[in-house]
Amino acid sequence: MGLVEGRIAVVTGAGSGIGRAAAEALAREGAAVVATDIDDDGLKATAASIQGAGGKVLTLHQDVTDEAAWDQVFEAAEAEFGTPSVLVNNAGIAIAGAITDYSLADWQKQMAVNVDSVFLGTRAAMRRMQEKGGSIVNISSVAGLRGAAGASAYCTSKGAVRLFTKAAAVECGQMGWPIRVNSVHPGIIDTPIWQKSITRMTETMNADQAAALTAHSGANQLDVNAIAAGNTPMVRAGRPEEVADLIVFLASDRASYISGQEHVIDGAMTAR
Numbered sequence: 712m713g714l715v716e717g718r719i720a721v722v723t724g725a726g727s728g729i730g731r732a733a734a735e736a737l738a739r740e741g742a743a744v745v746a747t748d749i750d751d752d753g754l755k756a757t758a759a760s761i762q763g764a765g766g767k768v769l770t771l772h773q774d775v776t777d778e779a780a781w782d783q784v785f786e787a788a789e790a791e792f793g794t795p796s797v798l799v800n801n802a803g804i805a806i807a808g809a810i811t812d813y814s815l816a817d818w819q820k821q822m823a824v825n826v827d828s829v830f831l832g833t834r835a836a837m838r839r840m841q842e843k844g845g846s847i848v849n850i851s852s853v854a855g856l857r858g859a860a861g862a863s864a865y866c867t868s869k870g871a872v873r874l875f876t877k878a879a880a881v882e883c884g885q886m887g888w889p890i891r892v893n894s895v896h897p898g899i900i901d902t903p904i905w906q907k908s909i910t911r912m913t914e915t916m917n918a919d920q921a922a923a924l925t926a927h928s929g930a931n932q933l934d935v936n937a938i939a940a941g942n943t944p945m946v947r948a949g950r951p952e953e954v955a956d957l958i959v960f961l962a963s964d965r966a967s968y969i970s971g972q973e974h975v976i977d978g979a980m981t982a983r
């Protein structure tokens with residue numbers, strides 16, 4: 712019997728990194744998974760992996776900032792498998808940059824993808840899980856717990872996810888709805904988000920600035936383990952599968968009395 716046997720789980724950003732690993736792990740533990748992303752090729756690879764292992768999966772193209780798309784995702788999930796009782800709000804981006812150089816457009820995009828999405832997803836889930844219950848897992852970051860230079864918008868977005876999660880958990884309890892809401896705070900995890908962040912940063916720079924940044928040896932081929940070695944007592948980056956195991960636990964009834972909490976998974980990075 713899997714940890715989430717017979718459950719229906721929606722996972723956003725499931726075409727890459729932590730989202731893909733979470734979708735695979737939930738399917739392995741018995742859930743029917745609705746995997747969504749804007750990256751259709753990534754979704755295909757996730758679906759192939761889940762189906763190859765004998766799991767159940769439905770893939771849907773979803774931009775998590777699109778309000779109307781949330782109803783469509785839950786309706787499609789309902790039609791294919793039944794009402795979801797697990798939502799993993801995982802899709803996210805990191806637009807790095809110094810505050811003095813940061814544009815309002817980038818700030819608003821960072822908030823839309825990382826914060827609006829979590830509100831919209833949680834609202835859609837809370838409207839549907841009130842009677843039968845469920846578990847909502849919001850992916851924040853250690854950047855939601857402390858500041859980092861060049862990451863002010865990202866830190867702000869992840870701090871918002873942390874407190875929105877707590878407010879949602881308290882509200883569910885007060886309403887008498889059996890819905891648990893938790894946040895997960897990964898440290899440095901080896902996924903493509905690091906390279907994408909550098910690429911996005913250079914897109915907003917003029918040619919000279921971009922050339923200066925990418926001229927450094929290795930700057931376009933980030934070695935996440937090297938970054939982690941300098942920042943993490945466990946001297947390595949985390950693997951998406953390690954974060955996925957925590958997500959599955961929080962999704963499952965093994966976590967039946969855990970709600971409104973922040974769960975850090977960072978190789979002891981924030982312990983010092």
Ligand code: NAP
Nearest residue numbers: 724727728729749774775802803852897899900902903904
């Ligand atoms: P990732 O490999 O880049 O995966 C994120 C996925 O979300 C990508 O497929 C991305 O597509 C998708 N996405 C971006 N914008 C979207 C939108 N508007 N609608 C739907 N999907 C969208 O990154 P990851 O590292 O697995 O990150 C997953 C979550 O963990 C994020 O919330 C991130 O902030 C958080 N996190 C990551 C780390 C880390 O070190 N990796 C640490 C702490 C927290 P595109 O490729 O098109 O952008």
